[in-house]
Amino acid sequence: MTSFVPVLLAKLTLILALGLVVIAALRSFSPSLRHLILFATIASGLVLPLAMWMSPQWNVALLPRGSSTLVSPSDPAVAETSRLQHRTSLLPRGLRAAKRASWRPRR
Secondary structure (H helix, E strand, O other), X not given: OOXXXXXXXXXXXXXXXXXXXXXXXXXXXXXXXXXXXXXXXXHHHHHHHHHHHHXXXXXXXXXXXXXXXXXXXXXXXXXXXHHHHHHHHOOOHXXXXXXXXXXXXXX
């Protein structure tokens, strides 16, 4: 679980930077519109901690535990497959497809 303060600081930085970029882009517009945008930026920055505290937590695991299957490179099947892939990668494209179609695993 990530800490509250670093996440809050990152989000605040993004909000304030976006507000300043918008203000810089709207240099030719009226000062009242630019002040309104600055007010909205600061208000959203002040409300952000409360919104983060009240919002539900959603933690998504990218890879579930125990789902990885490790294969040893010394496994004969892995060695044979990598040897065949290396040998066929040197062939022209048309011959690679023909070689793949004719190859059958040993039983």
